[in-house]
Amino acid sequence: MEIVKAIQDEYPDDFSYCYGCGRLNESGHHFRTGWDGDQTVTFHTPRSEHTAIPGFVYGGVIASLIDCHGTASASLALHRKNGHEPGDDFDAPRFVTASLEVKFVKPTPQDVTLKAIGTVEEIHPKKFKVHTEVFAGDACCAKGEVGAVIMPDTFGGKK
């Protein structure tokens, strides 16, 4: 369960230090997101310290997974709309989260690889909504929605 061609590999270096999904953040989660047909997928196995109650995953990590999966999914969608796929070596557009909603459906067991599956909806050329379900095995443990917008200039950085 691994994403071979992840959109995070195409983020410009300056925008690759995110604790959730930045390939250059040494202590981060390193979420990697790719296409599975018309849906988007991120796998993640939470670390042992990322617990809510012993045996169950911390909600903040599930929220983080849904958050970065959302911005990555929006980036995948716009990148595809622009004629690109991860791996063809074009800088991908970087999105930020305007809004995040998570419904915790059931306790999420630890020591399981979680699978986030996303469906992307274009709201506006610069704004996407991403609907995500997080599965532990066959069980949907959380559902989320991210409003993702193209990173505004206020974030600085070079592109």
Added chain:
Amino acid sequence: MEIVKAIQDEYPDDFSYCYGCGRLNESGHHFRTGWDGDQTVTFHTPRSEHTAIPGFVYGGVIASLIDCHGTASASLALHRKNGHEPGDDFDAPRFVTASLEVKFVKPTPQDVTLKAIGTVEEIHPKKFKVHTEVFAGDACCAKGEVGAVIMPDTFGGKK
């Protein structure tokens, strides 16, 4: 900026390993939440690796802060309703998050102590809604809402 009497000090040991707010989780955030009049307060200074883009705080940490601040605020409210305050050495009720909503109002600067301020609303004897604003100095950077319910038996543990 420190909470002297935090509700997290009153959580039973078995429920004190949360990565966000558990006093017994060695690598966690150690969020501490107390009363400020009729509102609730949590202070947090994100670690340097908890970055979104260099200079700005990772949204997943802000979501985590709002999440644990929400369950803690619900616990404070029910504890007070039951005649207790943090520090009087009674086990506090432990809540879990059913739903979490975050609106990211503006980029949150790093190297600043954030202040989460909560207002608690009782929906049902076992369910509370907590409205939270997160400030960096005078600037409100994020707003959130948590639906918190008393921890169900499915979480196990001893109380």
